[in-house]
Amino acid sequence: MKKKILILGGSSEAFQLDKALLESETLSAITSLAGRTSLPRKPIGPYRTGGFGGAEGMASYILENDIDALIDATHPFAAKISLNASKAAKRTGCPLLHIWREAWQQKEGDQWTLVDSIKAAAGILTPADSPVFLTIGRLELAAFLERTDINFIARAIEPAKSDDPSGKDAAFYPANFKFIYEKGPFSLNEERALMKTHKIRTLISKNSGGIAAYAKLTAARELGLKVFMINRPPKPEPGPGIDVVSNVEDALTWLTERGLIN
Ligand code: NAP
Secondary structure: OEEEEEEOOOOOHHHHHHHHOOOOEEEEEEEEEEEOOOOOOOOOOOOOOOOOOOHHHHHHHHHOOOOOOOOEEEOOOOOOHHHHHHHHHHHOOOOOEOOOOOOOOOOOOOOHHHHHHHHHHHHHHHHHOOOEEEEEEOOOHHOOOOOOOOOEEEEEEEOOOOOOOOOHHHHHHHOOOOEEEEEOOOOOEEEEHHHHOOOEEEEEEEOOHHHHHHHHHHHHHHHEEEEEEOOOEEEEEOOEHHHEEEHHHHHHHHHHHHOOOO
């Protein structure tokens, strides 16, 4: 009988891990996606879509499906699902590994201002920062609604769906918001061209880390743009049965050490 792991996905790490485990003779993996976007990057292996119904729902899923280990490979800003994973692991005794990728660090030439929330970024913008390029997704854009003195270019994967928590689509936003619907990753050339075309002065980004979304920061550095960098939610806490690593390679080592793969 193969052992089973549940990968909480929605990130490039989850995709890579699923791919690395496809040929395993000892382990089968199922990836879980939140279902936020209509055309997500689907794992090659089996997957399920939609919330579990909180930590309790996840714990039930783990027990009902005989999951031997849980890997939280969600985005660093997806704090709720990571917390639920820790709670579900404690409730069920299922070993849990959080993959917490390293945050981006400022380099020479960067002009970053670090802020703790999207709301805080909205509060400190000045008219001289306009036009502002928003790369924070579509769910939290309402934080900028009161800034009628600033022009925004907001990039999102797709228009809001009617069941989005924010429930707002482009039509809801005033004329100082322009929307671009595109799915990354974007190359340096693409990011540079977009920033030049829209005469962007300021970029607002979450500190997601990783390489897939980094080109915009290189382009901003090259063009001398100001960046408001949103700090991450707290790193998941390790504890009994709960470990934290920063990359897929270390996750594979963790699985090997537990005899789940060889
Ligand atoms: P979140 O705030 O941490 O989670 C909200 C709720 O969505 C969770 O309580 C859970 O519902 C459900 N959920 C989230 N991830 C799930 C998953 N992988 N499988 C099943 N249910 C999931 O998450 P979020 O920030 O909205 O992000 C949603 C997904 O998008 C995550 O999987 C994340 O990896 C990905 N993502 C997020 C960001 C970001 O900036 N936040 C960026 C890129 C990708 P229940 O409580 O009902 O289980």
